[in-house]
Amino acid sequence: MKRGCTQCGECLRVCPVYAMFRREEYAPKGKRILMEPLDPEFGNGQPVPDELVWERVRKLSRLCAGCGRCARVCARKLSTAELLADARSRNPHWTQFMWQMWIRAMGRLWPMAGRMAMLIPRGLSKSGDFAGLVNMARALVARPAPSPWLRLAPSKRVSPQRVMIFSGCTAQYARPAWSAKAARLLHCWGYEVVAGDAFVCCGGTLHHAGAYKAEAGVREHNLRVWKEAGKPLVATFCASCLHSLRSYGGHMEEEDAVLWQERVFPLSRLLADPVVTRTADAPGQVGYHEPCHWDGQDWDMPLLAHGLALGKGKGLCCGMGGILKMSDAGLSAAMARACLASMPSDAEEILTGCSGCVLQLAGEAGDKRTVRHWLDVCDIAD
Amino acid sequence: MSTRTSLSDEQGRFLADTFGDAISLAPEVLRVYASDASLKTGTVLAVYRPRNAEELSRFMRWAQQENVTVHPRGRGTSLSGGCVPTVPGIVVSMLGMDRIIEISDTDFVAVVEPGVNTADLQAECAKKGLFYPPDPASSKATSVGGNVMTCAGGLRAVKYGVTRDYVLGVEAVLPGGDIVRFGGRCHKDVMGLDMARLFVGSEGTLGIVTKLCLKLLPLPELSASVLAGYASLDDAMQSMARVFRAGILPCAVEFMNETVLEVLTRTGEVPWPDTVRSLLLFQIDGSSDSVPHDMERLCRQLDDALWRIQGLGREEEARLWAIRRRISAGSYVLGPDRIGGDMAVPRGSLLAALRRFEEIAHANGKRLIGFGHAGDGNIHANLHYDASDPDDAARTQRTHRELDRAVLEFGGSLSGEHGAGCLKDVSLQIPPRERELMQAVRRVFDPTGILNPGKAY
Numbered sequence: 001m002k003r004g005c006t007q008c009g010e011c012l013r014v015c016p017v018y019a020m021f022r023r024e025e026y027a028p029k030g031k032r033i034l035m036e037p038l039d040p041e042f043g044n045g046q047p048v049p050d051e052l053v054w055e056r057v058r059k060l061s062r063l064c065a066g067c068g069r070c071a072r073v074c075a076r077k078l079s080t081a082e083l084l085a086d087a088r089s090r091n092p093h094w095t096q097f098m099w100q101m102w103i104r105a106m107g108r109l110w111p112m113a114g115r116m117a118m119l120i121p122r123g124l125s126k127s128g129d130f131a132g133l134v135n136m137a138r139a140l141v142a143r144p145a146p147s148p149w150l151r152l153a154p155s156k157r158v159s160p161q162r163v164m165i166f167s168g169c170t171a172q173y174a175r176p177a178w179s180a181k182a183a184r185l186l187h188c189w190g191y192e193v194v195a196g197d198a199f200v201c202c203g204g205t206l207h208h209a210g211a212y213k214a215e216a217g218v219r220e221h222n223l224r225v226w227k228e229a230g231k232p233l234v235a236t237f238c239a240s241c242l243h244s245l246r247s248y249g250g251h252m253e254e255e256d257a258v259l260w261q262e263r264v265f266p267l268s269r270l271l272a273d274p275v276v277t278r279t280a281d282a283p284g285q286v287g288y289h290e291p292c293h294w295d296g297q298d299w300d301m302p303l304l305a306h307g308l309a310l311g312k313g314k315g316l317c318c319g320m321g322g323i324l325k326m327s328d329a330g331l332s333a334a335m336a337r338a339c340l341a342s343m344p345s346d347a348e349e350i351l352t353g354c355s356g357c358v359l360q361l362a363g364e365a366g367d368k369r370t371v372r373h374w375l376d377v378c379d380i381a382d
Numbered sequence: 383m384s385t386r387t388s389l390s391d392e393q394g395r396f397l398a399d400t401f402g403d404a405i406s407l408a409p410e411v412l413r414v415y416a417s418d419a420s421l422k423t424g425t426v427l428a429v430y431r432p433r434n435a436e437e438l439s440r441f442m443r444w445a446q447q448e449n450v451t452v453h454p455r456g457r458g459t460s461l462s463g464g465c466v467p468t469v470p471g472i473v474v475s476m477l478g479m480d481r482i483i484e485i486s487d488t489d490f491v492a493v494v495e496p497g498v499n500t501a502d503l504q505a506e507c508a509k510k511g512l513f514y515p516p517d518p519a520s521s522k523a524t525s526v527g528g529n530v531m532t533c534a535g536g537l538r539a540v541k542y543g544v545t546r547d548y549v550l551g552v553e554a555v556l557p558g559g560d561i562v563r564f565g566g567r568c569h570k571d572v573m574g575l576d577m578a579r580l581f582v583g584s585e586g587t588l589g590i591v592t593k594l595c596l597k598l599l600p601l602p603e604l605s606a607s608v609l610a611g612y613a614s615l616d617d618a619m620q621s622m623a624r625v626f627r628a629g630i631l632p633c634a635v636e637f638m639n640e641t642v643l644e645v646l647t648r649t650g651e652v653p654w655p656d657t658v659r660s661l662l663l664f665q666i667d668g669s670s671d672s673v674p675h676d677m678e679r680l681c682r683q684l685d686d687a688l689w690r691i692q693g694l695g696r697e698e699e700a701r702l703w704a705i706r707r708r709i710s711a712g713s714y715v716l717g718p719d720r721i722g723g724d725m726a727v728p729r730g731s732l733l734a735a736l737r738r739f740e741e742i743a744h745a746n747g748k749r750l751i752g753f754g755h756a757g758d759g760n761i762h763a764n765l766h767y768d769a770s771d772p773d774d775a776a777r778t779q780r781t782h783r784e785l786d787r788a789v790l791e792f793g794g795s796l797s798g799e800h801g802a803g804c805l806k807d808v809s810l811q812i813p814p815r816e817r818e819l820m821q822a823v824r825r826v827f828d829p830t831g832i833l834n835p836g837k838a839y
């Protein structure tokens with residue numbers, strides 16, 4: 001039997017869902033009190049009263065953005081997002097099936113979904129779940145990138161190493177320019193860029209949905225692609241993909257797992273010893289959203305801070321993680337608005353390094369602010 | 383005291399109609415409020431989250447009329463069952479009332495609602511160069527209202543005292559609905575009985591606190607810490623006594639017994655040599671001029687330590703305090719379940735009391751994790767065990783009870799921090815006549831006994 005929540009309450013302060021409601025039932029602690037008795041490992045085998053079976057507690061438990069903040073502060077390192085994923089995997093629901101479809105089968109249709117969403121007048125989608133979904137769909141349509149704010153070059157080129165770019169679903173289907181930019185940067189640094197087109201979804205959101213079989217499928221596929229390419233370095237420019245790719249290690253043979261963990265990198269970390277030149281087009285103050293899935297170690301911000309004045313504000317979660325967009329799009333969008341409201345007020349331009357965060361925040365940013373991936377504003381020095 | 387086990391339909395309707403969204407009756411929500419960090423559970427009939435004192439007043443009038451029991455709750459981190467419904471009742475959660483109304487750098491006061499998180503208040507004060515010193519180890523998790531109701535204290539109590547020393551004024555709603563205000567924002571006020579501080583540590587038995595006026599200090603500019611290693615706890619305690627005799631008042635002095643060092647060594651890398659079996663961790667604070675000087679004075683008194691490292695300023699100190707913070711998680715190597723004690727003894731009896739506790743543990747085949755706040759005689763006496771082993775569980779419970787009795791032999795208190803809640807046997811410590819008087823005071827505020835029955839005293 002695993003030892004569960006001690007109800008120490010440390011996680012209330014960091015949970016973005018709790019922050020929205022200030023009620024204990026929305027906190028990781030509250031969710032654990034409800035979900036642990038239903039879990040074969042945490043439960044003590046005692047029968048659960050009818051009024052606390054999964055169908056009853058599901059509504060509250062699923063309000064989780066999968067940000068992982070609770071596990072990081074918990075003395076027992078208990079992950080409520082994992083507990084929820086486990087509960088979902090034991091109790092499949094049609095929304096999980098829909099989510100799988102959206103992620104796995106419909107990627108190619110995302111840009112079209114975005115263009116269709118553009119046609120829905122804003123007034124028709126002011127609040128609630130529908131608006132949350134429509135706004136994110138709108139954000140799938142890329143805005144033209146501005147002329148670069150930063151020009152990057154290596155202070156010295158690296159010794160040639162092969163790197164595959166792991167683009168992730170968003171870049172693959174809706175933002176191919178990010179992958180192209182990443183390839184040019186790596187090339188400029190002296191890496192040999194190997195095509196990464198054969199990679200599919202990282203599996204992160206499938207995991208949160210409790211779709212473990214589908215997750216295993218994409219994981220195995222991606223690992224096969226990596227092995228067939230000769231186990232090169234893997235670079236990703238999405239913090240959530242990185243988080244998910246790093247979890248692969250737990251499912252691999254030890255020797256390969258060690259190699260995999262050593263070879264998966266955030267793109268910004270591979271751009272070692274950069275020479276960063278700020279251009280005249282760079283705005284004075286830039287908002288920076290740190291993706292929760294950096295798990296406390298953000299490699300993008302130090303790179304960007306070489307040339308930009310970045311303000312993080314309160315550093316709230318954007319509400320995109322997990323499958324909250326599916327389970328409660330209205331709450332997810334409200335979290336994005338709270339996150340944006342806590343950014344420095346003079347920052348009209350916001351950068352981040354996670355594909356999901358870009359779509360989520362861009363969807364709720366309104367007309368006065370622009371949210372972009374940092375790749376949109378960087379280019380290689382001539 | 384009410385013996386009802388459910389609300390009537392009419393009562394449920396009244397609550398929902400009158401307080402709307404502030405009331406929950408759904409079983410899954412009620413379950414979340416049925417327990418606290420003691421992990422004991424009770425029966426919750428409804429949860430009510432007041433939005434202001436006037437609304438709460440209306441609720442308390444109704445509760446008294448209907449003879450419905452009320453259990454106030456902050457963030458539910460009580461380790462003594464302070465929030466657990468001893469009889470079925472309505473939990474009043476104060477977390478929605480969490481505004482910092484004012485932080486004044488001229489009056490040196492903060493006016494807050496009780497639900498504000500302690501660490502958040504401290505951070506907001508620090509932004510203005512002000513300092514709210516009470517620092518329970520749980521401060522990131524607690525509400526200030528909960529701290530006031532338990533008179534929470536922490537590491538810095540040796541120099542800065544406990545929550546009581548910072549409460550200037552209290553607004554509370556009483557059973558029956560009266561809204562009363564005691565004290566105010568004057569740092570000195572001797573008019574009438576000191577009722578504001580009577581509320582401090584009353585564990586929610588007199589009224590529900592809705593506003594607090596708290597005393598603030600200037601924020602110390604700098605702090606420094608030193609971790610010193612000794613061959614035994616005996617040597618460590620002698621060293622500490624010398625520090626105090628030399629007229630040095632650290633803001634924290636933490637001790638760790640031999641079992642703690644064994645745990646730390648077993649669960650991670652340690653920087654000290656094998657000869658070190660016990661540790662003292664000192665912290666001093668003050669101005670950037672005074673701290674280096676005081677540090678030198680302190681270190682001169684610690685020349686009998688076998689080993690020592692020090693850190694100036696938060697960043698350097700973090701490395702030292704990280705070791706102290708490892709104790710809690712590391713102790714689980716001695717067993718996956720834990721019972722904690724938070725007894726206090728007069729400072730001079732700390733060593734003798736701890737050795738006695740270790741003997742008791744040993745006689746029951748247990749090890750005692752002994753650490754805590756040496757500067758104020760507050761001992762964290764933790765016992766680890768495996769709840770799935772009935773014999774181990776029984777021996778641990780027995781040890782825990784025997785420790786409670788032993789602490790009184792030293793003129794100590796069963797609880798220096800967590801309060802009696804519903805789990806401590808108050809009669810062991812407080813004689814019948816004194817308890818009777820306490821009960822009589824309680825009845826003045828709560829004549830029908832609807833508020834937190836079976837708690838505290």
Ligand SMILES: Cc1cc2nc3c(=O)[nH]c(=O)nc-3n(C[C@H](O)[C@H](O)[C@H](O)COP(=O)(O)OP(=O)(O)OC[C@H]3O[C@@H](n4cnc5c(N)ncnc54)[C@H](O)[C@@H]3O)c2cc1C
Nearest residue numbers: 456457458459460464518519525528529531534535586591
């Ligand atoms: C890991 C851990 C470490 C801890 N370390 C310390 C420590 O170092 N020092 C220490 O002192 N304590 C410590 N505690 C105990 C606990 O955190 C404190 O007792 C804290 O003050 C409780 O605050 P809370 O907001 O959680 O209050 P709660 O637990 O919610 O309530 C505590 C009591 O106050 C009453 N109450 C709460 N709010 C109100 C209100 N507004 N009006 C009337 N009554 C109210 C409740 O009925 C209850 O009796 C620790 C607990 C944990 C889990």
Ligand code: SF4
Nearest residue numbers: 015064065067068070
């Ligand atoms: S993962 Fe994030 S949103 Fe989910 S319970 Fe934990 S802190 Fe809250």
Ligand code: SF4
Nearest residue numbers: 005006008009011074
């Ligand atoms: S931090 Fe961990 S143990 Fe503490 S209340 Fe949250 S989930 Fe439970």
